[in-house]
Amino acid sequence: MAIDPAAFRTAWPQVVRSLAVTTRSLDHGEEYAAEAFARAAAQPDGTITDLVGWCVQVGRRSWLDAVRHQAVFTRIQPQLARPEVAPVHVPPEPGSELDDRLALLFVACDDAIAPGAQLVLAMRVVCGLTIQQIAGHLGIAEATAAARLTRAKAALARARGEFAVPEGAARDARLPIVLACVAGLFTVGQRFELEPADATQDPARDALTLAEALVAQYPADPEVLGLRAVCRLGLARRPGRVRDGVALPLDEVDRGLWDRRLLVAGLDDASAAVSRTPGRPGRFTLEAAISGVHATARSAEETDWGRLVQLYDGLVEVWASPAVRVARLVVLGRAALVRSGRSDAAVPGLTPQAGAPDSSTPGGVPGLDQVERELEDLVAHGPPYAARDASLALADLALRAGGTEEAAGRYRELLEVVPEGPLQKFCRRYAR
16 A cells, blocks of 8 residues: 555654554664554555554564564563454553654653764654765764664663653753754755655654644743744745745845744744743744844845844854854854945944955954855865855855855855755856
């Protein structure tokens, strides 16, 4: 039978979770779930009415067969045997108040696993990203990502011995890495899927679903609200990013196509996150505020670039990732162009300085030449995704500053590294 992609994405975490509880192993849960779905796909159409129940039953039987082959079935049969009956509704497992994928995320983010390996395990097993996507997001080699996945599964098995969804303080301690995983899933969706053709294969939408499940568990946590705000506002602003298959710069995006419902909901989340932050804002509260500035601007020219400079300065202090460094430099570059009088955009508190060279820094804002040097350093030494984004930023700054030939050369170089799609077509547009 042909398994509908949407049905698969819904059923997969439920089956993995149930089998992981049965086998007491997340690794085995994933293995036997994959085997069960493969068998389901081979069944005639109409023979399976309950995909989750059928796959759980088949997975359990497959595992019992393996146990028999290991010659220990007799010893554990009283505890583990299941009657051979028709597929039935799967009863909720311990900790079932959690969304199934969210429960698996908390399991995968066990503190017995190294942080980098936690991300790889969660993003692969739970979020469903490929090793290539994970490696690209983390800026590591695919072989490194694969090795981390193997080590993470082995470490989890050694440390816990069996599958268990954490409760209480143990769950709360894993929340920061869970938030990072969901944010990574959203970033992959926004970076590589500017115009998703299939809504069921949209990592960014999946991230929003997980963020909503997290808010249900932590309704007053400002960082959880901030993450949902980032997802909502990012998805709200996605329509209009592509025209005729070509990605558009911020100045050309049709803001009339933005999803107003998601915008309002995202701005409400961002406001709630800020108001509930007792002290220094965290990563996702700041990211929500940044998204809010872009979402409320009526045009690129009316964007409050000065406020964005302040917010990115704060974000770099709490989360200085290469991606954040590039984004901050992009904003600083726009502010530097305004200060030098080479842009029509208004930046409150950053008025053009007559005759001021690019290296001057009135108001604490670096000059364009300093911004370009830092971007060049990221191109040379940053991870691949940051190097690509820094190259795009340099090409954009050159174009805005009037260096048409320099910009064209940079866009031609980008054609060699940007994958086929709307962004590559954008680069080709300016690689004259």
